[in-house]
Amino acid sequence: MFFKNIVCPVCGAACDDIQVEIKDEKIEAKNVCKMGISRFKEITSPRRLKQPLLKFGGKLRPVSWDGVLEIAADILASAKRPLIFIGSETSCEAHEVGLMIGEYLGATVDTIVNGAxxxxxxxxxxxxxxxxxxxxxxxxxxxxxxxxxxxxxxxxxxxxxxxxxxxxxxxxxxxxxxxxxxxxxxxxxxxxxxxxxxxxxxxxxxxxxxxxxxxxxxxxxxxxxxxxxxxxxxxxxxxxxxxxxxxxxxxxxxxxxxxxxxxxxxxxxxxxxxxxxxxxxxxxIRSHCNVAGFNQVASYMYGYPFGLDFTRGHPRYNPGEFTTVDLLREKDVDAAFVICADLLSQIPPDCAAYLAEIPLICLDTVPCPTTSISDIVLPGVIDSIECDGTFYRFDDVPIYFEPFLDSPFKFTQSNEDTLKQLFEKIKAKKINLMFYLYSADLKIQNFSSRSQISNSQLSF
Ligand code: SF4
CATH class of the missing domain: 3.40.228.10 (Dimethylsulfoxide Reductase, domain 2)
Structure with missing residues (x-):
């Protein structure tokens, strides 16, 4: 089978003239540079993450999709100040859902960006x-x-x-x-x-x-x-x-x-x-794939391009305070969710050491240093190859892409789909938590009002 006008999902150039031929389950790509070809080879690579993994006994082991999403939602919903780090190797549609999760949780949301x-x-x-x-x-x-x-x-x-x-x-x-x-x-x-x-x-x-x-x-x-x-x-x-x-x-x-x-x-x-x-x-010249996309999406949704803090219920922006390295260095976050980025390779050693200490969820397509320290690994779908969406090219031109393969997973069709499923579970957890706290609060109020009555009766 032969496909043309495929968008390359590797660097900011988002070349949209790639030709792909699939012969005897082998993939050959034309018009693609050396950097790009390695991404196309990942489709059939034995390294590809094919199932959700959960760490127990110090090792990542395969688990069910629903079960792992429940645990991930639990970690994020019960964290006081989670960090959501959204990488560039996914679509703007996934960025949008990631930002909405961050707002809902009162988290800090940041990206891999040349902030300067x-x-x-x-x-x-x-x-x-x-x-x-x-x-x-x-x-x-x-x-x-x-x-x-x-x-x-x-x-x-x-x-x-x-x-x-x-x-x-x-x-x-x-x-x-x-x-x-x-x-x-x-x-x-x-x-x-x-x-x-x-x-x-x-x-x-x-x-x-x-x-x-x-x-x-x-x-x-x-x-x-x-x-x-x-x-x-x-x-x-x-x-x-x-x-x-x-x-x-x-x-x-x-x-x-x-x-x-x-x-x-x-x-x-x-x-x-x-x-x-x-x-x-x-x-x-922005070398990461959809790095311009996060800035665009975050700016039109909340007015700030990166390092958004929702802890007060509204977006705040202060690079140097609400950006990933600063938060990890100050140990200001208690859980992290890394989406389509190898965060561990890009931060200083003290930040990496703290990241390894806190509960960490990672969404990625292949194993990387970040997946090795994660407690949960969700397998990623390769944008533009296995699902549709939008990238922003490095000159801020949006490029819509269509896939030439289906998602390799039954449980998710895209990274956007994965994040939407997780968001639903987080909302359910938060509602349960609020209901629990509300009923606990009611019980305390009833108890104290009863004790007031008995005290007043006693005083008469
Ligand atoms: S890696 Fe960059 S320059 Fe090379 S084909 Fe892909 S988008 Fe184009």
């Missing part, structure tokens, strides 16, 4: 463009702190550099590529200009570019601080001022160097000022 880029955007505002615009109009591409040839392999071939666009008919020959990176990456080697700045000097370099843009000369010490000479800065600025349509694509190299979200803010301010000379846009 989101916070920088909130500070300065983003002049953005879709990848289609870049393909058709873009004649200058600046990669700042990112190496898409390795982190998002098809970005350059589909949109950024090589394709022939409406106004860029000669493809690569109609485009100038600048890479700003302290390392000599593959992207830097394929560029026309590699600005090899010193590590952690991004803020200073952008400040110097702004100074030059204001027709002033920066202090000569900037050359030593950034490792970039003023003539090179002037060349770079000239290219940006004289292009027809330029794009600066930033990555974690910029947002995680010294300055963090202030680097993103100043980069966005530079783009605003460059627009007095030419059309320049800025975008973020």
């Amino acid at each position: 880029t989101v916070m920088g955007t909130q500070e300065a505002g983003k002049i953005g463009a879709t990848e289609g615009q870049k393909k058709n109009r873009g004649d200058l591409m600046v990669y700042w702190g990112t190496n898409p040839l390795e982190s998002m392999p098809r970005q350059m071939s589909r949109y950024g550099v090589f394709p022939r666009g409406y106004w860029t008919k000669r493809g690569r020959f109609d485009r100038t590529i600048i890479t700003v990176d302290p390392r000599k990456t593959l992207t830097a080697k394929a560029s026309d200009l590699h600005v090899q700045l010193n590590p952690d000097s991004d803020y200073e370099l952008i400040s110097a570019l702004l100074t030059l843009l204001h027709r002033k000369t920066p202090h000569h010490s900037i050359e030593k601080i950034t490792g970039v000479s003023i003539p090179v800065m002037e060349d770079m600025l000239d290219m940006m001022k004289n292009c027809n349509f330029g794009t600066i694509s930033v990555g974690v190299g910029l947002s995680s160097s010294l300055g963090k979200y202030r680097n993103i803010e100043i980069a966005m301010n530079l783009v605003k000022e460059l627009n007095n000379y030419s059309k320049i846009t800025i975008g973020v």
Whole structure:
């Protein structure tokens, strides 16, 4: 069987031109990069999680679906402050249900996100463009702190550099590529200009570019601080001022160097000022699949893009207080539910040690370090391959996908379905708990009113 226009569920590019052929139960995919092919191979991989698991006697053992959902609901409903960590490798529809569970439980809901880029955007505002615009109009591409040839392999071939666009008919020959990176990456080697700045000097370099843009000369010490000479800065600025349509694509190299979200803010301010000379846009290369989706869904549901705290019954947002690493470091959560993410691999050791101490539920498709410390593992359905839904591409364009296979499980059709089933059980547990507390409260009131009567009778 042959399927075409399948959406790849691996990185933020969400390539929607994948072709899949299934022959003798073997899967072959075309138009897919090395990163993507490994995900398609997971469908038939012997590593795939095929049943719900519960830890007892220190080992994860298979159990019934209904039973494991009951226990998971019990853990979450009885926790005082649960953490729901929703990863990017699932659909926006699943994100929505996860957020609703978080609101219902009064939990904190967070995601795998490059928070600094989101916070920088909130500070300065983003002049953005879709990848289609870049393909058709873009004649200058600046990669700042990112190496898409390795982190998002098809970005350059589909949109950024090589394709022939409406106004860029000669493809690569109609485009100038600048890479700003302290390392000599593959992207830097394929560029026309590699600005090899010193590590952690991004803020200073952008400040110097702004100074030059204001027709002033920066202090000569900037050359030593950034490792970039003023003539090179002037060349770079000239290219940006004289292009027809330029794009600066930033990555974690910029947002995680010294300055963090202030680097993103100043980069966005530079783009605003460059627009007095030419059309320049800025975008973020987001390597995780639907990471932009969580920001979109959380923002339209509750007004905040990540790190949402519902403990007071309404959403609150304060990165550094209600974000995963801070909550785990302060031991502020007493249970966790990790959805489609390998959280353990991405947090500092002290946070990982605390995560291993508290009751942990994990939803995933294959075993990973997080599943190994989980008390409950729910098997995941692979979005875009086994169920339909929506991803947001890294340029914030929603892509609806349809599956070419059915869910491999009888008990669930998608991760959204799993979360909906769990939500129903949580609601039932909470109602039972409230009813129990209400009846216990009534009994106490009856008891105390009876004792008051007898006391007053005694006093007469
Ligand atoms: S670039 Fe990303 S979305 Fe496209 S095929 Fe490769 S891994 Fe999949």
